[in-house]
Amino acid sequence: MSLNELDDEVAALLGDADQRYTSSRRRLISALQAGGGPLTITQIVATDSSLPQSTVYRNLTILEEAGVVTRIVTSDDFARYELAEKLTGHHHHLICTACGDVLDFSLDVGIEATLDSALAIAAAAAGFTADSHRLDLLGTCRNCVEA
Amino acid sequence: MSLNELDDEVAALLGDADQRYTSSRRRLISALQAGGGPLTITQIVATDSSLPQSTVYRNLTILEEAGVVTRIVTSDDFARYELAEKLTGHHHHLICTACGDVLDFSLDVGIEATLDSALAIAAAAAGFTADSHRLDLLGTCRNCVEA
DNA sequence: TCGTAAATGATACTGATTCTCACTACTGTT
């Protein structure tokens, strides 16, 4: 998705949620796009210091409700945000248990299909209505292995 | 794993970590065993009100370091704990986004094997050293669908 | 039994996140 297409899609999603696409929100989207992976609030503010922390928190919540971003919870104390899969495509995360960093990766569509049908069976057996799956790999990133 | 075997295994793991298997810790293990799925601190204290909150927090941290329990992070504000996979076997979680409850489920070993090899390839491509994977299904539990 | 170290639990503290509210910016109307 190009920058302009992304912008249009975000504008449409915010419109559907009766929210404006303000300049703070544009800067947030821009920071997330540039980050290339889930970012903490601290990382976002470091990327664009014109964004006050309270505005970042508030707008990320609004963007999440509008389906524009996704909140990622790992095991450290900081939430992370990334552009929603609707905008970037379905993918998964490599979570470094040493430094907390999160990297994206994707699986072959065949594997995803196999997985989805196995999950559908498991969900049905438990009377659970599944919306999505979340698959993370926990371990140590390249930087932390070298260090 | 029977209750006695569980007890022996927990004792061994705590011993390896130079920790005692005290009565508070026995009560915690018992509550987690009875819970049958990941429990919040509130749920644990509700199950066994003789356990003070500070003791629960401290001992869950110690039990986690000893490899006896696992801390589960979902999307709500409460951490959950369950017996480690070493004791219960590898499995996954159905996470209800309405009420926050977490249920266990397992996948066919064939699917797990397929998944593991796909994940190994993805990890290698990113220079990531993987320890384990975490696969959750997000959706609505039976109770919340009916309600 | 005694000395030492570990565990306990009531309480105070920390810090990421959320809330508040006076102020500013936007949008549509006359």
Next chain:
DNA sequence: AACAGTAGTGAGAATCAGTATCATTTACGA
């Protein structure tokens, strides 16, 4: 262009799950 009404902003206060403290109690080994 001025105005009214509404949405967004941002500095600071409040919240609260989780952690640290420390005086007291308990357990282990000599």
